[in-house]
Each structure stands twice: as C-alpha cells, then as structure tokens.
Amino acid sequence: MASPKVVGIDLGTTYSLAAYVEGGQPVVVRDSHGTALIPSCISFFEDGSVLVGSAAKARALADPEHTIFSIKRLMGRTLKDLHKELQLIPHQIVERETADGRKVLHVRIAGREYTPEELSAMILREVRQRAGNPTQAVITVPAYFDDAQRQATRDAGRIAGLDVLRILNEPTAAALAYGLDRRRQGTIVVYDLGGGTFDCSILSLSDGVFQVLATHGDTFLGGDDFDRALMELIAREQGWELSPRDPLLLQHLRDAAEAAKIALSSQESTVLRLDVPATVDRPARQVARTLQRQELEQLLQPFIDRTLECCRAALRDAQLTPQQIDEVVLVGGSTRIPYVRRRVAEFFGKTPHTELNPDEVVALGAAIQADILTSGRRDMLLLDVVPLSLGIETLGGVVDKVIHRNTTIPCRATTRYTTFVDNQTAIVLNIYQGERELTKDCRFLGTFKLTGIPPMPAQFPQVDVTFLVDQNGLLTVTAKEQRSGVQAQVTVQPAHGLTREEVEQLVLESIEHAQEDFTARRLIELRNKAEADLRHTAKALTQAGDQLTPEQRQAIDAAVENLRQAIAQNDLTVLQNALDAFNTATQPLATLLMNEVLRRAIAGKTEQALDPTTI
Numbered sequence: 001m002a003s004p005k006v007v008g009i010d011l012g013t014t015y016s017l018a019a020y021v022e023g024g025q026p027v028v029v030r031d032s033h034g035t036a037l038i039p040s041c042i043s044f045f046e047d048g049s050v051l052v053g054s055a056a057k058a059r060a061l062a063d064p065e066h067t068i069f070s071i072k073r074l075m076g077r078t079l080k081d082l083h084k085e086l087q088l089i090p091h092q093i094v095e096r097e098t099a100d101g102r103k104v105l106h107v108r109i110a111g112r113e114y115t116p117e118e119l120s121a122m123i124l125r126e127v128r129q130r131a132g133n134p135t136q137a138v139i140t141v142p143a144y145f146d147d148a149q150r151q152a153t154r155d156a157g158r159i160a161g162l163d164v165l166r167i168l169n170e171p172t173a174a175a176l177a178y179g180l181d182r183r184r185q186g187t188i189v190v191y192d193l194g195g196g197t198f199d200c201s202i203l204s205l206s207d208g209v210f211q212v213l214a215t216h217g218d219t220f221l222g223g224d225d226f227d228r229a230l231m232e233l234i235a236r237e238q239g240w241e242l243s244p245r246d247p248l249l250l251q252h253l254r255d256a257a258e259a260a261k262i263a264l265s266s267q268e269s270t271v272l273r274l275d276v277p278a279t280v281d282r283p284a285r286q287v288a289r290t291l292q293r294q295e296l297e298q299l300l301q302p303f304i305d306r307t308l309e310c311c312r313a314a315l316r317d318a319q320l321t322p323q324q325i326d327e328v329v330l331v332g333g334s335t336r337i338p339y340v341r342r343r344v345a346e347f348f349g350k351t352p353h354t355e356l357n358p359d360e361v362v363a364l365g366a367a368i369q370a371d372i373l374t375s376g377r378r379d380m381l382l383l384d385v386v387p388l389s390l391g392i393e394t395l396g397g398v399v400d401k402v403i404h405r406n407t408t409i410p411c412r413a414t415t416r417y418t419t420f421v422d423n424q425t426a427i428v429l430n431i432y433q434g435e436r437e438l439t440k441d442c443r444f445l446g447t448f449k450l451t452g453i454p455p456m457p458a459q460f461p462q463v464d465v466t467f468l469v470d471q472n473g474l475l476t477v478t479a480k481e482q483r484s485g486v487q488a489q490v491t492v493q494p495a496h497g498l499t500r501e502e503v504e505q506l507v508l509e510s511i512e513h514a515q516e517d518f519t520a521r522r523l524i525e526l527r528n529k530a531e532a533d534l535r536h537t538a539k540a541l542t543q544a545g546d547q548l549t550p551e552q553r554q555a556i557d558a559a560v561e562n563l564r565q566a567i568a569q570n571d572l573t574v575l576q577n578a579l580d581a582f583n584t585a586t587q588p589l590a591t592l593l594m595n596e597v598l599r600r601a602i603a604g605k606t607e608q609a610l611d612p613t614t615i
C-alpha cells in the first residue's frame, strides 16, 4: 500500500476508518487481513499503556472495566448535556472548570483521567498509523454537530498529530462518495443507521453545491439496540437476569448477539452460540439457539419504525414529500440488514444506493474532499449550513438575528446599529444562538465591547456589526463604527455546545412560541422606540418649542402624556396607536427642527448640545 500524505477519516461512535485517493479513485485503508473497520474502542493497562481497535474490543470481554467505547458521545459536551450517555459509558465521568471558566469533561479510567479529545485522539492515532502516518486529514462529523463538538473533533485530530484540513458532514461525505455532486440538480436523502445512532439528512444539490436542508435523528438508536433486543430474547428464554454486575456474561452475550445479527444479513437462519464459564455467583452459561431472519425482523420492526418517523420529520422540516426525493443513500453498518433496505425503499418509493459498502462510504467521501482540498481542484464547492440562528442582543433582551438558521457557510452578514443615548462611547455586544426572539430563551455565546466611540448624539453613530462564519462553522464577530472608524473583533468559541436534543428542542420551541415571541418582541421594540422618541421630543422642545403655535404645543403635550401611559400599559395595540398619534402630533416640531438644522448647517455651525451619558 502506498503511504498517502492526506486521508479522509470517519471517526465513528462504534467504528472508525480512513480512506485516501490514489490514481483519482478513493480507496479504503485495510490491515494485512483486509479489515478496514477499527472498533472505536480503547483498552487501558495499569502501566499506562493502551490498546486500540479490535484488540481492545477483544480484551473488553475479559476486562470490561478497563475498556471504553462510545467516546464520540462525549465530544464537546458538558456534564449537563449528558444523561443517557452516562448509563451507557460505565466509567466515572467528571467535569472540571478551567481557569478561563470553560468546562471540561474527564473520563476516569485505570487510575488516570483523560479528556474525550485525548481519547478520540488515541483512536485517530491508530487510524493514522494504519494509513502509514499521513500528516493531513479531513475528519467527518454528524451534520447536527454544533461548534463545540466540531471544535473538539478538530482538537482530537491535532492531538493525534494531524493537520485537520476540514471538518466535513457525514451525509455530505456519503453523497460525495457516490459522485452525486455530478448531478446538476437534485434532492438527496442520506439514511445513516450505525451502531449507536441514527441520522437522516436531506441535502439539496444545485450545480455542484451541496446544502443540508434538514437533519433529524435519534442519538440512541442503532445496531447496539438490535443486539440488545436479541440479548433480551435469549435471557428471557433462558430465564437469566442480565445484571451489570456480571459484565462477563453481558459481553459474551453481546458478541454472540451481534454475530448472529450480522449472519442473518446474508443467511435466512443462523445459530446463536454462547459458552461462558461459571463464576462464583452463577453456573456456566451455554446456549445454541437457532434464529430465523424473520424473528430478527420482528424484533427490529419498532426500531425501524422510529427511524422512518425521523425521516418523516426531516422531510417536514425541508417541506418535501418522499416523492420529491431523487436519490436515497444508505450509510452505516446496520443498513446491510435486508429488512432495513426493504423498509427504506418502501418509504421513499425508490431503490436506495447500496453499491458501496455502507460502513465505508463516509470515509471514501472524506478522502475525496481531502483530495479536492490538497490537489487544488477547485471545481467543486461544498457548502454546509449554520444549524441555529446567530444574533445580537438589542435593547430589552431581544435577539436581532444577523445570520439565520440554515444559511450556507461560509457566510457573512452585516447589520447596522446605532446608540440610544447621547455621547455613548462604548457598546457592549452580546452574541446569542437560537431560534427564539428573546435572549433568555437563546444560548449565550459570548460578549465583547466596542470602545472609543467619539461622543456623538444618540442615533448618530453607525455601528456595523459583521458576523462571519467560516468553512468550519466558527464564528467571528466584528463591529465598526463607521463615522469614527473604531473597531473591535472577537472569535466566538463557545465554552460548550448544545446537545442535539437541545437544538431540536430549540427549533421546536421557536415554532410553538412563534406568536407569543413575536408579540413580546414587538412590544419591547415599540417601547424602546417610544422612550427614545420621548427623549428626542423633550430635547427638541427645548430647542424649538417656542416656535410652535399654542395648539401645536398643546397637542404635543397631550400626545406625550398619552404615550407615557401607553408605555406603562404593556399592550401592543394601545402602544402602537399612541405612537401613531404621537408621530402625527410631533410632525410640526420635526419640521421646525429640520429647518433649524438646515439653517445651522448653512451657517456653518456644527456645535451640539451633548448629554454626559454613556452606557
């Protein structure tokens, strides 16, 4: 095998592997036995040495306490994000706070502590070694991974000695592997059923540009559940109790169940065999049970129903029907199961792509992307999207969205803001992510201050706030006051990410609360506007009030009083009406003032009465 310099890596929850491009074709990296998949499994020894891959998985049988699986579930998370994961990973997981206030998880194993990044790096190192130690890589992540999870994956790559060229979405990689980018136009569903997770992503393709339209899934649904269902069937029939205190029996039974499940993908029947030695607590366990494919399918049915529910939800999000889907791609080892293929074909009404190995397609696609990035072939653009809207807090706790959810990245957007009080020399910018209208319902990402704005009257400064999301989904915010040229910039790196459930929850909530949010937001905005208008009018009255007729003056005073009361009432319609009336009443004053400003400008006078207020 040639030693590639650059590889694509599928860093999976249960299996990982690498691929590279040779002579224009992507090929998977295999060991001397022809095996490509490396179990994402690490085994620790008391002396600090570690074993990664199938050797570690084999040792898990004898020493489950010193073996760790499913590290991907911990990447970029905080303890608060983890619930079910903690039951799944039988190690002590602790959270430490760093000096700069970031929360970092640690897994305690064999008397030492490791971060998820370090553990993933051990797997990546094994993958890398098998590929002949390349120095550069594209690493894939699920489409729903947020900034923190992507960042953690990138960090793991760095720890493993890799220059991570790009973090790529798994479904996009799968579509690339099938060469679907060569279509001019199309809508593609990627159905990914792996070991522990299920993802359904809908991509749209237009002139070589991929876009993720929607993604849905279940982070606790996959081949492990099928194994578990088989294990429970056997235990029930044998009258055993499956206790976590008997890890030896559990491991053996799990292996036997997985082997039987895999056999049933190519045979109509198989024999599940088990031979576990006795322990002090129980006798030896022996089983030889003949299983029919049909029996397995019955066990799988509720799980596959759930995956199709997710597909339905993703279609709904993308506002598409199954008939509008042009291509269906199967990804993940569990899609080798004939029953899964049948159900998916039925659901979408078309035969899914299965020409490539479903557990290799993601790595193959990552290899293609790595090749594009390093060979300078720029004939293809790969675009992903911002998973949740990004915005700035404005007065009253309202989030003003600068970049909307599902905008393709890289992207840039600028919004102009101004000040609400005179002589404001600094502006604090609070950055939020989420779909809701108010900051209290969104996730706080970071803050920074634009200082050194020269004193100017309220509403004079022109502060352009620019959000830039780069290829890897990382956000940089820049603020520039246009009149003076002062600027500030911050790269936002969230201390921790949102869980997928949270992302979905946030999206759901934003739909549920859309009306009530809209009203709350509108009310705050109007109240802010009314207060600013009152201040400006008071000031204008001192400047030009004496030029008003008594009727005009009276009308303004009445409108001011009316508006004050309306502000106190918190009713959208009342406030809107009061503001309208106020605007009509103050019209003559505005005209007077405008003439005054013009007159002064012509006379070359530019001095302004300034209030000594700052934020």
Ligand code: ADP
Binding pocket: 011, 012, 013, 014, 015, 016, 037, 193, 194, 195, 196, 197, 222, 223, 224, 258, 261, 262, 263, 265, 331, 332, 333, 334, 335, 336, 337, 358, 359
């Ligand atoms: P990951 O979740 O890491 O992306 P994979 O896509 O490699 O994992 O899927 C692993 C799952 O696929 C495991 O549950 C494994 O038992 C299952 N699997 C692999 N081959 C087969 C097969 N021939 N039939 C049924 N299940 C399979």
Ligand code: MG
Binding pocket: 012, 013, 194, 332, 362
């Ligand atoms: Mg996978």
